[in-house]
Amino acid sequence: MKKNKVVIHLMGRDYTLLTDEDAAQVQRLARYVDRRMREVSITTRAGESMVPTLTAMTLAGELFRAQDENVRLKKELAALQPKDKA
Numbered sequence: 001m002k003k004n005k006v007v008i009h010l011m012g013r014d015y016t017l018l019t020d021e022d023a024a025q026v027q028r029l030a031r032y033v034d035r036r037m038r039e040v041s042i043t044t045r046a047g048e049s050m051v052p053t054l055t056a057m058t059l060a061g062e063l064f065r066a067q068d069e070n071v072r073l074k075k076e077l078a079a080l081q082p083k084d085k086a
Helices: 023-044 051-080
Strands: 004-010 013-019
Touching: 004 023, 023 051
Parallel strands: none
Antiparallel strands: 004 013
């Protein structure tokens, strides 16, 4: 697969990435991460060097909660499915 060269902007800095992902999707992700980094920076008043780490922890927490919710919903859906009487 062809690598895409994508420039993203995070906290006022440019980063060039080589990725297999669609450039538009990478830009969308970068906008989300940038927004979250700015929120973390404002709400925690953390130093610039801590913002990426705190943001990564925040996003990991979001991911884990979403995964837990996905598992819960799958179980709920399975419970609603008719049982086979074999």
